[in-house]
Amino acid sequence: MILIRNVRLVDAMGERGPLDVLIGEGRILSLEGGEAQRVVDGTGCFLAPGFLDLHAHLREPGEEVKEDLASGLLAAVRGGYTDVVSMPNTKPAVDAPEVVRALKRKAEGLRLARLHPAAALTLGQEGKELTEVGPLKEAGAVLLTDDGRTNEDAGVLAAGLLMASPLGLPVAVHAEDPSLRRHGVMNDGALADLLGLPGNPPEAEAARIARDLEVLRYARRRSQATPRLHVQHLSTRRGLELVREAKRAGLPVTAEATPHHLSLTEEALKGFDPLFKVAPPLRTEEDREALLEGLLDGTLDAIATDHAPHTLAEKEGDLLRAPFGIPSLEVAFPLLYTELHLKRGFPLPRLVALFTDGPRRVLGLPPLHLEEGAEASLVLLCPKERPVDPTAFASKAKYSPWAGWVLGGWPVLTLVEGRIVHEALE
């Protein structure tokens, strides 16, 4: 039994407390205290349901030099995540049930965050032949995606949506038109011209989202069940407007945004530092403001990290050749707690919802609230500020675009079904 004393509770429903939360048998037993062997003082801190990340690249199998399940899932619990969806663009791609099963088995043995593998929509993520959805779902896959690549063949995407819909699996898309994106390494526009860097236009994202929404319309018309399309790492104002219109029209679409698109802009590329090279690229302040509105009005369902570790050598190289992506599992919540809630007054329950109920809904999971009887997958977050120190990351990628940023809201205790998986109490 664990007792967290005098702690505020924050979930998607709102804020309460301070209360005394008694945890045992994997559940919240009481919000009115009780006897426990372990007592944690929660004064000044707040308790939230454990976070779910819809989009993490854990690199196993095949690229363990960048990350593996052990380092990635440790990074996750340090970031307050109790559940992680791993992307299938590994080597080989996660496109067969036995790979999904092997990943799940290994993750269970680590006893850190729970792993929910996404499986490839097409064999080898080559965009041609669909994977076997039924056996993949049975093995534990929660989502289908060719993320890392885009789905060029609209007919294959439609067939994938039709096949996945009776099983209730969402299909997630990396929405960029490669023929417009070409070799762009940053947002296309005046700044890219000034820096002499090849641009990736916002229209590459918007054009692909528009197409994918039409594919979804078609699949919905042809399916008995509800096909669900999830737009990954949405980065542009125009892309956001398209999703908003589609939602208003009742299309079953959901969308996520990343911590980097919510906290940084293309201005970061001025120093030609490959650290800031991501796909889709960092956009303009106008785009960022639009995303923040989308978080508030429900156009965006989730904040997902797109945690994408690479070796330091790769990220220190030439900007044109460096790979896309940054690690963010360990900083996502403190970053947005500080930048959005503390500095801009973004409502805390809504922020927590974007890390909990929002992503859970994308996967079709029930909401997780802080009430008696609820599963004790929880995170305790404290306001004490400290600078981001990537050298202390559990992730193998020990660098960060936010290095030195002073943030509050760090997870000091993470529990999965009542079991402590991360502890950094003072």
Ligand SMILES: [Zn+2]
């Ligand atoms: Zn992607």
